[in-house]
Amino acid sequence: MTYTCITVASPVGQLKLVANGSRLAAILWENDKPGRVRLGPMSEAPDNPILVRTAAQLREYFSGTRDRFDLELDFAGTPFQQKVWAALLTIPFGETRSYSQIAEQIGNPAAVRAVGAANGKNPISIVAPCHRVIGMSGQLTGFAGGLEAKELLLTLEGWQRPGTARLPGF
Secondary structure, eight states, X not given: OOEEEEEEOOTTXXXXXXXXXXXXEEEEETTOOTTSSOOOOEEEOTTOHHHHHHHHHHHHHHHTSOSSOOOOBOOOSOXXXXXXXXXXXXXXXXXXXXXXXXXXXXXXXXXXXXXXXXXXXXXXXXXXXXXXXXXXXXXOOOOTTOHHHHHHHHHHTTOOOTTOOOOTTO
């Protein structure tokens, strides 16, 4: 299977968008760990419609005019990982969930660590919003794009660090 890709600039660094045919298969970070997302050979395809559409929707998201994505996704992973990734897609824009809440949602409340591992392997970052999963006490925890990127994405969505107050009009 050959994947196609393009690289786009974003406020969180260069993102490699990867398609499998007409479906989005991955959004990879500039400094992604090798092997975090296992994909086959890739070729550049700047005219691939799903990649062009993904790039446009990401631009809208980063400019604050889009709060949900409308893309055909191709998640490749174990059945457990796919359950976790499907749960990520249910987290509304501007909201967060804990790893234990995701574990409960998928019907396996004891699988908190496994949820964290699956979250870390999420191949379609941002669109499948793994950045919206935080620690139980509200602290930011591991993120493939780095904690600065996670905080930027959450802040873009209106999140504020626990214990901070927003001034009216800001």
